[in-house]
């Protein structure tokens with residue numbers, strides 16, 4: 001393909017994708033919310049009102065806490081383990097329709113515990129949906145259990161222990177999300193050590209709402225192997241160099257950053273800063289239902305907004321395979337699929 005020719009959307013869509021940063025709760029689309037209301041025999045007036053408010057909001061949040069409230073509304077709607085199962089099944093269909101071949105989906109296990117729901121039954125329900133997707137849709141899925149920074153270290157430790165219990169059954173990593181200011185990295189050093197001892201991979205949201213120091217701490221204090229967002233690292237060449245040297249990938253979610261007001265417009269996302277610094281960048285949707293994002297749209301919009309070459313688009317697909325928590329042979333097979341589709 002000639003590199004200076006504008007990329008056709010269908011070429012970008014044809015490439016097999018890997019999604020590494022998508023939250024189950026943030027993926028619940030309005031129609032699934034209505035479906036869940038109906039399943040419980042409810043009128044769902046509060047759901048309709050909330051959906052209308054979200055539409056008026058136009059996927060923009062005035063503050064991080066405003067977004068947290070929206071996330072909480074959806075999470076509270078997932079009352080029973082089978083609700084989580086339905087949400088997971090819908091997410092799998094949505095990902096498969098976008099040619100996603102492998103996904104690491106984040107379950108806010110910390111929020112499940114906060115709601116005092118049985119995490120074992122919730123995980124069984126979502127795991128069943130992902131195994132079914134693997135058999136029927138050819139989409140392979142692993143899970144990341146996420147704790148909430150502002151709930152503190154003891155809460156995070158509970159999440160780690162649960163994740164460890166399911167390490168051989170599809171939970172590949174422990175992660176940390178939430179408010180970086182109210183839950184700084186130093187609180188979680190021991191928790192991450194315990195996660196590693198249990199054989200879990202470690203990730204962390206960092207440098208989203210806080211500065212570069214939060215990313216550095218996630219790497220140096222927590223030993224995070226991948227950083228969710230890491231947006232603030234673009235402001236620090238030294239930190240970008242550290243990420244490059246240690247081959248710590250960033251899970252970039254540009255539409256999410258725009259929705260949260262962290263970046264004015266999609267084209268202001270510092271994608272080229274990271275690429276020029278040699279950082280292993282991946283593209284992801286984060287909370288597709290709350291941000292109006294999808295992995296396919298992230299790729300299409302990135303190709304357009306940043307004038308990416310075909311090689312750069314293919315490279316972004318391959319980066320996600322390299323950053324995935326998968327055995328080498330599965331990565332090879334995914335890379336072969338991308339190369340085959342790229343050569344057509």
Ligand SMILES: [Zn+2]
Pocket residue numbers: 021023177205228286287
């Ligand atoms: Zn996230």
